[in-house]
Amino acid sequence: MFLSDFGYLDPYVGIVKGAIKSSCNVEIIDLSHNIDSFKLKSAQFILKHSYKYFPEGSIFLVVVDPEVGSFARPIVVKRKNYTFVGRDNGILTFDNDFKVFSVDEGFKDVSATFHARDVFAKIVCKIINKKINLTKIESFEKFNIEEVVFSKDEQKGEVLWIDKFGNIITNIKTNSNNYELVINGFTIEKKAQYYAEFKESFFAIEGSFGFLEIAKYQDSAAKILNVKIGNNVIVRSKNESNN
Amino acid sequence: MFLSDFGYLDPYVGIVKGAIKSSCNVEIIDLSHNIDSFKLKSAQFILKHSYKYFPEGSIFLVVVDPEVGSFARPIVVKRKNYTFVGRDNGILTFDNDFKVFSVDEGFKDVSATFHARDVFAKIVCKIINKKINLTKIESFEKFNIEEVVFSKDEQKGEVLWIDKFGNIITNIKTNSNNYELVINGFTIEKKAQYYAEFKESFFAIEGSFGFLEIAKYQDSAAKILNVKIGNNVIVRSKNESNN
Amino acid sequence: MFLSDFGYLDPYVGIVKGAIKSSCNVEIIDLSHNIDSFKLKSAQFILKHSYKYFPEGSIFLVVVDPEVGSFARPIVVKRKNYTFVGRDNGILTFDNDFKVFSVDEGFKDVSATFHARDVFAKIVCKIINKKINLTKIESFEKFNIEEVVFSKDEQKGEVLWIDKFGNIITNIKTNSNNYELVINGFTIEKKAQYYAEFKESFFAIEGSFGFLEIAKYQDSAAKILNVKIGNNVIVRSKNESNN
Numbered sequence: 271m272f273l274s275d276f277g278y279l280d281p282y283v284g285i286v287k288g289a290i291k292s293s294c295n296v297e298i299i300d301l302s303h304n305i306d307s308f309k310l311k312s313a314q315f316i317l318k319h320s321y322k323y324f325p326e327g328s329i330f331l332v333v334v335d336p337e338v339g340s341f342a343r344p345i346v347v348k349r350k351n352y353t354f355v356g357r358d359n360g361i362l363t364f365d366n367d368f369k370v371f372s373v374d375e376g377f378k379d380v381s382a383t384f385h386a387r388d389v390f391a392k393i394v395c396k397i398i399n400k401k402i403n404l405t406k407i408e409s410f411e412k413f414n415i416e417e418v419v420f421s422k423d424e425q426k427g428e429v430l431w432i433d434k435f436g437n438i439i440t441n442i443k444t445n446s447n448n449y450e451l452v453i454n455g456f457t458i459e460k461k462a463q464y465y466a467e468f469k470e471s472f473f474a475i476e477g478s479f480g481f482l483e484i485a486k487y488q489d490s491a492a493k494i495l496n497v498k499i500g501n502n503v504i505v506r507s508k509n510e511s512n513n
Numbered sequence: 514m515f516l517s518d519f520g521y522l523d524p525y526v527g528i529v530k531g532a533i534k535s536s537c538n539v540e541i542i543d544l545s546h547n548i549d550s551f552k553l554k555s556a557q558f559i560l561k562h563s564y565k566y567f568p569e570g571s572i573f574l575v576v577v578d579p580e581v582g583s584f585a586r587p588i589v590v591k592r593k594n595y596t597f598v599g600r601d602n603g604i605l606t607f608d609n610d611f612k613v614f615s616v617d618e619g620f621k622d623v624s625a626t627f628h629a630r631d632v633f634a635k636i637v638c639k640i641i642n643k644k645i646n647l648t649k650i651e652s653f654e655k656f657n658i659e660e661v662v663f664s665k666d667e668q669k670g671e672v673l674w675i676d677k678f679g680n681i682i683t684n685i686k687t688n689s690n691n692y693e694l695v696i697n698g699f700t701i702e703k704k705a706q707y708y709a710e711f712k713e714s715f716f717a718i719e720g721s722f723g724f725l726e727i728a729k730y731q732d733s734a735a736k737i738l739n740v741k742i743g744n745n746v747i748v749r750s751k752n753e754s755n756n
Numbered sequence: 757m758f759l760s761d762f763g764y765l766d767p768y769v770g771i772v773k774g775a776i777k778s779s780c781n782v783e784i785i786d787l788s789h790n791i792d793s794f795k796l797k798s799a800q801f802i803l804k805h806s807y808k809y810f811p812e813g814s815i816f817l818v819v820v821d822p823e824v825g826s827f828a829r830p831i832v833v834k835r836k837n838y839t840f841v842g843r844d845n846g847i848l849t850f851d852n853d854f855k856v857f858s859v860d861e862g863f864k865d866v867s868a869t870f871h872a873r874d875v876f877a878k879i880v881c882k883i884i885n886k887k888i889n890l891t892k893i894e895s896f897e898k899f900n901i902e903e904v905v906f907s908k909d910e911q912k913g914e915v916l917w918i919d920k921f922g923n924i925i926t927n928i929k930t931n932s933n934n935y936e937l938v939i940n941g942f943t944i945e946k947k948a949q950y951y952a953e954f955k956e957s958f959f960a961i962e963g964s965f966g967f968l969e970i971a972k973y974q975d976s977a978a979k980i981l982n983v984k985i986g987n988n989v990i991v992r993s994k995n996e997s998n999n
Contacts, residue, residue, distance in 0.1 A: 384964030
């Protein structure tokens with residue numbers, strides 16, 4: 271289970287797999303390697319909403335580096351039934367039910383620039399071979415993509431992901447159907463149960479990740495509304511008397 | 514063996530693999546995930562001309578949704594030595610030597626939008642674990658990408674695929690070498706045995722899928738001729754007296 | 757271990773994997789399939805700097821065809837602990853410690869255009885099944901991406917690769933830190949130890965492949981400097997008295 275911002279152009283993904291296979295026998299599945307470079311929130315979004323679909327016992331290797339500054343130290347995060355290996359930059363610490371460990375190991379021949387090959391591949395195999403020295407730590411970076419600002423009638427969130435089809439995935443959840451959604455100056459009023467429900471207009475829909483998405487039938491909502499990852503989104507309750 | 518229009522941007526492919534691995538032990542190979550969204554004919558083309566190269570017993574999971582309308586029901590199609598899982602939208606029913614089955618199973622926690630994860634992954638594992646209730650059906654969607662209109666001296670077909678190199682793959686076969694090919698207003702007269710035969714001009718060639726292709730040496734024929742998937746192609750016999 | 761210029765659009769990679777799995781039981785890992793079409797040097801670069809990270813005994817299938825002319829014959833190249841299968845076009849013969857073999861086998865049903873499926877997949881399985889007839893040969897194509905022209909104070913090399921992040925990877929190595937680097941009319945003077953060291957200017961850095969790279973913090977050096985694979989690079993020694 272391997273998530274990175276390496277893309278599919280370079281041999282980096284293949285080399286990391288080779289380095290893992292050279293040290294231990296494990297099956298490697300690609301989760302995604304097209305995370306927008308440096309986008310920590312996108313990486314957490316994907317990880318948080320994917321990992322439970324993988325078999326119990328899976329190890330997730332996550333190599334996405336931060337927007338500002340240089341490399342953070344390697345950590346291991348354990349949740350019930352799952353293990354995560356990555357940097358101490360907040361991607362891995364997305365709920366309140368985990369333990370964080372520092373890695374007390376030396377690594378040989380470490381290049382300054384390709385830690386996934388020289389350090390992280392080896393950490394994964396040390397975990398699999400049960401030969402790793404870990405120390406529980408209490409101080410680490412932490413953020414949560416689902417942090418939304420609530421006021422009386424509004425939720426203020428942001429765009430977490432834009433998929434291949436141009437669907438705009440937000441970090442907002444709602445139980446009501448009585449709202450309008452504002453993004454980039456546009457107001458979306460239609461709410462759909464499935465993508466083909468409205469053929470002409472934009473609509474909001476509860477997507478497969480459990481968040482509100484903005485979509486347009488067989489069209490890229492993101493392109494037409496000129497929306498990017500990180501843009502603000504407001505969900506505004508409507509009083510029935512206003513309708 | 515997994516074919517979809519999910520692309521490599523999103524984690525969808527990885528999540529479906531995780532969902533399969535969580536339910537059964539099977540090796541998963543990607544056939545392609547860059548099918549142009551909603552292009553049923555492209556999907557059938559790839560499937561039809563790929564599946565026999567895979568080991569006997571392989572199961573093909575095909576998730577490409579239709580150009581018009583919403584989701585079709587899941588079906589299982591069995592050919593000699595191969596099994597196909599997908600929707601009842603005609604992609605899987607491309608020759609006359611198969612049986613079609615409806616899936617008589619309930620699935621829990623089905624999202625409205627991500628059936629590959631919530632339904633199709635489970636169908637694949639139920640087949641592998643030999644725990645699936647299937648009923649043979651006689652009524653289903655059907656189309657065939659190789660349907661070409663013949664008149665006395667002409668075959669009218671269409672463009673099935675444009676590959677990375679810009680080669681234009683049609684749905685037309687011919688045994689003669691005495692023809693000219695018309696596409697998008699251009700007439701192609703040269704016929705090659707291998708791609709490097711003509712360095713300067715466009716040419717037609719019998720490609721590796723057995724169909725006529727239009728190509729240009731180290732150049733994108735599709736770009737220069739402004740050809741898209743679905744464009745019409747005419748192959749016109751020439752009388753030797755005309756030459 | 758599979759390297760090609762097939763890209764991820766087409767089903768070609770999947771079909772070759774199917775053809776291999778149909779003939780022998782082996783795990784297949786993608787090294788890269790986005791080699792720029794026809795770029796032999798890029799292919800050699802990736803292969804040369806990746807293969808040692810894979811487990812001993814690995815077989816590398818390399819299908820990238822040449823810039824000029826048509827297909828070259830299949831060869832097998834053996835290095836200590838590793839085997840390479842590809843064409844006799846120089847990609848595989850990058851150091852002085854290998855043996856080259858011709859493949860003395862007939863293959864059935866060979867299409868004129870898809871040898872990876874019809875020939876190379878079968879060679880890989882014949883090697884794995886230890887059922888292949890090889891003859892050592894002494895005459896074969898050979899080139900080396902690390903060939904750099906030295907004069908008294910200068911090394912003249914070229915751009916081998918541009919990665920997803922826009923880092924420009926050259927074929928020049930240096931032990932000194934007392935140089936300036938000239939590319940496309942621009943002079944780079946800063947030298948970094950890690951990518952985040954300089955936030956504002958271009959800089960040179962010894963990358964993870966051991967070569968000098970030109971980079972810019974969170975920006976594409978290649979795009980801004982308008983550099984392409986194959987462009988010339990000069991590394992010019994500076995006398996300390998000149999500084």
